[in-house]
Amino acid sequence: MREVKVVLLPGDGIGPEVIGEARRLVDHVAPLDGITVTWESHAVGGCAIDAYGIPLPDGVMEECQEADAVLLGAVGGPKWDTTNPDDPRPEQALLALRAGLGLFANLRPVKPIPSLYESSPLRTDRIEGTDLLVVRELTGGIYFGTSGREGDSAFDTCTYSRAEVRRVAEVAFESALARRRKVTSVDKANVLESSRLWRDEVMRVAEEHPDVELEHMLVDNAAMQLVSRPADFDVIVTENMFGDILSDEAAMISGSIGLLPSASLGGHGPGLYEPVHGSAPDIAGQGIANPIATCLSAAMMLRYSLDAPAGADAIETAVDQVLSVGHSTRDLGGACSTHEMGELLISAAG
Numbered sequence: 001m002r003e004v005k006v007v008l009l010p011g012d013g014i015g016p017e018v019i020g021e022a023r024r025l026v027d028h029v030a031p032l033d034g035i036t037v038t039w040e041s042h043a044v045g046g047c048a049i050d051a052y053g054i055p056l057p058d059g060v061m062e063e064c065q066e067a068d069a070v071l072l073g074a075v076g077g078p079k080w081d082t083t084n085p086d087d088p089r090p091e092q093a094l095l096a097l098r099a100g101l102g103l104f105a106n107l108r109p110v111k112p113i114p115s116l117y118e119s120s121p122l123r124t125d126r127i128e129g130t131d132l133l134v135v136r137e138l139t140g141g142i143y144f145g146t147s148g149r150e151g152d153s154a155f156d157t158c159t160y161s162r163a164e165v166r167r168v169a170e171v172a173f174e175s176a177l178a179r180r181r182k183v184t185s186v187d188k189a190n191v192l193e194s195s196r197l198w199r200d201e202v203m204r205v206a207e208e209h210p211d212v213e214l215e216h217m218l219v220d221n222a223a224m225q226l227v228s229r230p231a232d233f234d235v236i237v238t239e240n241m242f243g244d245i246l247s248d249e250a251a252m253i254s255g256s257i258g259l260l261p262s263a264s265l266g267g268h269g270p271g272l273y274e275p276v277h278g279s280a281p282d283i284a285g286q287g288i289a290n291p292i293a294t295c296l297s298a299a300m301m302l303r304y305s306l307d308a309p310a311g312a313d314a315i316e317t318a319v320d321q322v323l324s325v326g327h328s329t330r331d332l333g334g335a336c337s338t339h340e341m342g343e344l345l346i347s348a349a350g
């Protein structure tokens with residue numbers, strides 16, 4: 001048996017509910033690759049503000065750096081929402097982890113399964129054949145630029161260097177090589193200087209990948225094309241904030257944001273895996289959240305960080321099977337509880 005260490009950051013709201021199911025599922029499939037997982041849980045986000053007064057308690061970053069992977073639920077909620085710039089915010093923990101672990105590339109795959117076509121607000125003929133990957137830049141842009149208040153004004157700045165654009169573009173082109181060999185770079189180059197630099201550097205990276213087709217698309221058009229012809233996209237590469245917004249939009253192609261996983265990669269240390277959705281305060285504590293996005297994030301963790309491809313395949317196949325026979329949680333129109341869905345996935349995973 002090979003031992004691997006995973007830091008578990010359940011967080012707030014539905015975070016602990018969905019993380020519980022993903023953890024049991026990973027323990028169930030771990031023997032398929034001959035691994036045993038040692039889990040180490042830490043409070044981050046709102047629960048850490050309550051317990052320690054800060055969103056990312058001392059030592060958690062170091063524990064993450066020493067682990068093989070990090071699995072996170074979600075952070076945040078109305079209890080900690082504030083407009084006072086001096087108050088701590090749960091989301092600071094997540095941003096600090098992404099930056100501290102050097103996780104510049106966030107992969108968000110969107111591949112709706114046929115049995116759920118009817119759950120999407122989009123018509124089936126639009127959804128059919130959709131299999132896209134959003135590669136979101138995760139440690140730069142307006143999220144990490146200089147910001148502040150000056151009297152009655154406030155500002156956030158969006159800065160990108162060529163090096164930051166290049167490394168995430170390379171991830172997108174490498175990903176496209178193993179897929180349908182097309183990259184759509186999304187920017188706002190008709191307005192923003194940072195987008196014009198983005199576009200220029202992406203073109204340079206494209207020259208080094210002649211087997212991959214590159215198209216540029218302005219972000220407002222991309223938002224529209226995503227719902228009108230999603231099947232035409234293969235890899236979408238875009239800056240931090242555009243990627244945040246477009247990936248929530250893309251989630252609805254598959255029927256629910258409760259299905260969408262993500263992997264954040266790039267540093268020399270561990271990857272961080274988390275569902276695309278948040279802490280869903282409107283349904284937290286009811287045991288009805290969809291745990292599939294977190295379970296599929298755990299599958300990405302098994303594949304990319306833990307060298308456990310059999311377990312990853314088992315989880316992904318189990319999700320397809322369970323949904324195909326008609327089981328689903330409330331967000332998809334079904335009646336399964338979070339825990340019942342977890343149990344179904346465990347049975348289907350063999």
Ligand code: NAD
Nearest residue numbers: 074075076077258276277278279280281282283289290331
């Ligand atoms: P949200 O993703 O939490 O919820 C949006 C809607 O989707 C809600 O109606 C919610 O019930 C539903 N939903 C989300 N996940 C679901 C699931 N697994 N199953 C069923 N339904 C689900 O977005 P929000 O309401 O804008 O944000 C709530 C809080 O979460 C905020 O504090 C925000 O900052 C935080 N957030 C955290 C993360 C993260 O930790 N990675 C991501 C996004 C938002």
Ligand code: IPM
Nearest residue numbers: 075076091094095244276278
């Ligand atoms: C996400 C979330 C985060 C983001 C928030 C909670 C900081 O929306 O992971 O998509 O904007 O990156």
Ligand code: MN
Nearest residue numbers: 244245248276
């Ligand atoms: Mn988001």
